[in-house]
Amino acid sequence: ESAEKSKQAADTVADSSLRLSTDKHQDETSKKKLCLKAAKEHNIPEDLNKVLENKVLETVSDLYYINMSAVEMTCLDGGDEEGIVSKSVSSHSDLIPGVYEGGLKIWECTFDLIEYFSEAEIEFTNKTVLDLGCGAGLLGIVALRGKAEKVHFQDYNSTVIDKITLPNVVANCLNESSRGDSGDRKTSKPPLKRPRKAECLPDVLTKCRFFSGEWSEVSQLLLSSNKPFSKYDIILTSETIYNPDYYSALHDTLAQLLDRNGHVYLASKAHYFGVGGGIYLFEKFIEERNVFRSSIVKIIDKGLQRCIMEMAFKDSS
Ligand code: SAM
Structure with a gap:
């Protein structure tokens, strides 16, 4: 029940975001086509305690996440590239001027996919995983x-x-290393305390890399970088096919x-009203391209239909 409440709470944050993004999208399409948002790798800060400073942490499905409605965004020296000014966040437009693609809140299909991982016993052990369009990053955190x-x-x-993904990963990693490896995740209680302070980079964080930019x-x-890159065994993506x-x-x-023998797990609403995308349209698109085979492995029929x-x-093979 508390998970459901947290989901609703998360949904109230920036709940109009996609619609706003869509309205904005009409004006921005031509701009975006000419000027795709450049990609950048984000380094993990050395002082992990700073990452969680002044953040309000909550838990959902045994995972930590930053409560966005309570985030006090502070301007870094000289500001960051998206021009954040110091203020409390009341909506995404306060936080992210320009094109915003919905990553500030946790979308409900994320929870569908997390549930599906346990039902279908999806194995992440020793796999290389990408959380594509990650927002809060809960899917990647579950894979970790x-x-x-x-x-x-x-x-x-x-x-x-x-401000969101990296702190969430750090919060969950610090918590993970303080728990040790013995806990059975399915039966363990949600963490109640703040994660312990970081003295050094937990091993689990060294497995992570963070990227922003257009796909x-x-x-x-990734493909042109000097750093070694191996294709992903698993790509996870939730609520990313709203815009055709x-x-x-x-x-x-x-x-x-994706690795030749890799798998994509995609969670989506059946249809995104107003934006026009949806699972059946994307399914048709995939068929036409003739590169992937796809199957809808789960349908959630509560309210607006959702699918995996x-x-x-x-x-x-
Ligand atoms: N997966 C998260 C969830 O379920 O809570 C966030 C979903 S949010 C609606 C859509 C995500 O897709 C955002 O993280 C956004 O940054 C990403 N995204 C959408 N269009 C994109 C594009 N053209 N290039 C790169 N990322 C994009």
């Missing part, structure tokens, strides 16, 4: 807990990575970054 070898996080907005730009950055204008970039990014889709390369 499942002993993934590497987990990478991507969001369109660099502010989301710095095709991030894909380019992005289908091509999303599809190609999945095709470029699994994708793999047509020629995979």
Whole structure:
């Protein structure tokens, strides 16, 4: 019940965001086509305690997350690239000027996908995982807990990575290392205390990398970087197919970054009113491209229909 409440609470934060993003989207489409948001890798700060300073942590499904409605955004020296000014966040437009793609709140399909991982007993052990369009990053955090070898996080907005994703991962990693490895995640109680202070970078954090920027730009950055890069065994993505204008970039990014025998787990609403995207439209798009096979592995029929889709390369084993 408390998880349900937290979900609702999370949904009240920036709940009009997608609609606003959509309205804005009409004006921004042409701009975006000419000027795709450049990709950037975000370093994990050395002082992890700073990352969680002045943040209000809450838990949902045994995971820590930063309560956005209570975040006091403080201007870093000279501000950051998205021009954040010092103020309490009352809406995403206070926090992220320009194009915002919804990463400041936890969208409900994230919880559908987390539930699906346990039902379908999805194995993350020793896998390389990408949480694509991560927002709060809970999917990647679950993969980390499942002993993934590497987990990478991507969001369109660099502010989301710095202020939400990274702190969430740090909060969960500090908590994880203070618990030790013995806890059975399915039966353990939600953590009640703040995670312990960090003395050094927990091992689990060394498995993580963080990226912001538009999908095709991030894909380019990864593939052309000097750092070694191996394609992902698993790509997780929730509520990222609302806008049909992005289908091509999303599809190609999945095709470029997924290992030949890898799997994509995608969670989405059946239809996004006002924006026009949805699972059946994306399914049709995939069929036409003829690169992936896809199947809808779960339908959640409460209220607005939601689905989980699994994708793999047509020629995979
Ligand atoms: N997955 C999170 C969840 O379920 O709570 C966030 C979902 S939010 C509605 C959509 C996410 O997709 C955002 O993280 C946004 O940054 C990312 N996104 C959407 N369009 C994108 C694009 N064209 N390029 C890169 N990222 C994009």
